[in-house]
Amino acid sequence: MRLNMPISERERSVPADQRLVSATDTRGIITYCNDLFVEVSGYSREELIGSPHNLVRHPHMPAAVYAHMWEYLQAGKSWMGIVQNRCKNGDHYWVSAYVTPILDGGRVVGYESVRMRATPEQVRRAQALYARLNRGQPAAPLSEKLGVLARFLLLPVLAAVLGPALWLAGHAGAGIALLALLGLGQALVTMAFVKRAMLKVAMAAPKAFPASWWRAPTPTTAARWRVCSWR
Numbered sequence: 001m002r003l004n005m006p007i008s009e010r011e012r013s014v015p016a017d018q019r020l021v022s023a024t025d026t027r028g029i030i031t032y033c034n035d036l037f038v039e040v041s042g043y044s045r046e047e048l049i050g051s052p053h054n055l056v057r058h059p060h061m062p063a064a065v066y067a068h069m070w071e072y073l074q075a076g077k078s079w080m081g082i083v084q085n086r087c088k089n090g091d092h093y094w095v096s097a098y099v100t101p102i103l104d105g106g107r108v109v110g111y112e113s114v115r116m117r118a119t120p121e122q123v124r125r126a127q128a129l130y131a132r133l134n135r136g137q138p139a140a141p142l143s144e145k146l147g148v149l150a151r152f153l154l155l156p157v158l159a160a161v162l163g164p165a166l167w168l169a170g171h172a173g174a175g176i177a178l179l180a181l182l183g184l185g186q187a188l189v190t191m192a193f194v195k196r197a198m199l200k201v202a203m204a205a206p207k208a209f210p211a212s213w214w215r216a217p218t219p220t221t222a223a224r225w226r227v228c229s230w231r
């Protein structure tokens with residue numbers, strides 16, 4: 001793992017409406033970069049072309065992120081992720097990267113990465129996740145896993161225990177009513193979860209969905225999401 005130092009805490013801005021593009025051969029050696037990639041990196045084109053792509057690696061990026069990326073690419077699949085890169089002078093920038101294999105006659109001859117500026121929300125979540133990975137902790141905290149488990153198991157378990165218990169105690173009507181109520185509650189919780197998951201997909205790739213299909217959450221809803229563990 002290459003350690004590029006020093007680093008500053010300064011963030012370099014990436015224009016919102018432009019893309020940083022680079023391509024590599026199958027070993028990750030840079031074969032192409034567009035002008036914006038060159039400019040933001042702080043390196044000259046001559047320094048970049050022919051160098052391994054980890055030239056721009058930021059030391060805060062967990063090794064697991066790149067292992068995941070290479071696993072996808074080598075399986076012939078595209079990979080998307082939030083990446084922090086280091087500039088030549090130690091500054092950094094955050095991008096949302098889309099990396100794909102380049103095919104020639106069905107054979108992989110290299111890879112290409114197209115990057116756009118990451119949103120503050122993407123950066124916040126990536127920073128939290130990468131800090132966990134760098135500390136050797138699992139990607140999702142236990143509280144988050146328990147939250148997901150509770151959301152999908154709490155009501156069915158209550159229904160399974162209390163419904164028959166009421167029935168056996170001679171309150172069959174109440175048992176059935178409770179089962180129906182908890183079933184309805186679970187359906188509403190699941191619908192809210194699915195709706196939110198779909199909204200997040202739309203927010204991550206807004207241009208892929210017609211604007212009429214979805215509406216971004218209000219600032220209050222977005223803030224509530226941030227407080228909740230179920231992201």
Ligand SMILES: Cc1cc2nc3c(=O)[nH]c(=O)nc-3n(C[C@H](O)[C@H](O)[C@H](O)COP(=O)(O)O)c2cc1C
Binds near residue numbers: 024053058085111
């Ligand atoms: C097309 C392509 C683009 C890449 N872009 C970056 C990048 O922007 N930043 C980066 O650190 N690594 C990038 N990589 C991954 C590097 O090749 C390397 O795996 C990574 O920097 C980890 O380096 P390490 O092997 O020293 O840990 C890219 C790889 C490919 C194939």
